[in-house]
Amino acid sequence: MLETRKRIIPVLLLKGQGLVKTRKFGSPTYLGDPVNTVRIFNDMEVDEIVLLDISSTADCKMPQIELLKEIAAEALFPLAYGGGVVDLDVAAQIIESGFERIVVNTACSTHPDFVARMCRELGSSTVVGSMDVKTRRLRGETVFVSGGGIAVKSSVLDWAKRLEDLGVGEIMVNAIERDGEMNGYDLDLIRRVSDAVSVPVIACGGAQSFPDLATVFSAGASAAAGGAVFVFKGKHRGVLIQYPRPSDRIAIK
Template structure:
């Protein structure tokens, strides 16, 4: 049985690292290159960098920064943000990045996932799915670009992305983002029961027990978090950290 990957998700804004709560109020937390160097020392399984403004601003990814991150990074690296065509993916991969995460454009143009997977292989293509509850508590796809003409059935969309060739799904709960109160296990179960490709659970982790629950109960193939890896203590002092590998093995991760 494959072990569960534990993955820091780091948000980029204007070449700096930020952290949000429920996708709002990004707080500057430091330099991304420095964070990569610390995570190298801590033998992190994988890193995901997401540029939170590239798609909203309709601009290209920050290629120079991506190249610097990939050069420093000793572990597999995934980048997302501003990806709208094949050439953009090609340029990102040339920097040494192993995978790309596609979010907004997958909602707007699902067939692009099929095209990207056919060119670069499914293992390279991660579809990032942001989910937010409506006033009735129903799960709905969330688009950071403000596009409201997107499908509402989250599980059906996940299945469609798998059918079109996505190799992995990054499932993020907007409502739990940055709260450190635990994952939305119901949401994770809903998606992992729908697809056969790996699902990375994200949004809400505050302790190792949350990772265990998302993996063992939710069925996630990997668990991801932001706040728990960059904040320490009740006052949320910035401190880049990561559990020791032996600590993760002890709890079955």
């Protein structure tokens, strides 16, 4: 796998005009206003933030361009956006609004030609292929799209290679059953995907603490992403925006 600088990436979920955090892709908890949240993260000097609009694909809605412009205007760090992007003009609008990268998930299944074209015209480094994986008791590992609603008839590693063949510059792997649970990453999954492709891998799903972020790097990932670990504090999961301090970053890397 290609070497890249190790990054620590909060993944924020946009639903309507507000941010939420899910558990196993359901039961969303409201977190707050996205613009205010970005301002808080500015002071923490985050590496990057991935913003996923979880209502765009499900409701077949266009990305909220004006809201994205507001968010990007406040951010002092790189931003990636995912949710409902199936048109090159829309992708260009998102980049022009101040986002540096586009995350595609369902489109890799429903509009693969579009994804390949976007990679060619906007550049592979602009496109992140996202894959959501769930382990089912009788069927084993399965890749899902449409917010975990539709299974893909392909093995996990074959799907990862398909994303690479489409031209994406990076692949984000998310373990659905670990989403928001804060019980640790699926390191075996991350390791197998990292070994199977030549593009960098972002590990997501299950981070339980800041020290836990380091475990994905030994499994081959180039970036550690998470949601709950950056927005919840304590056993009662009180909402608190947080990010590793510089001293913590030294230990993680």
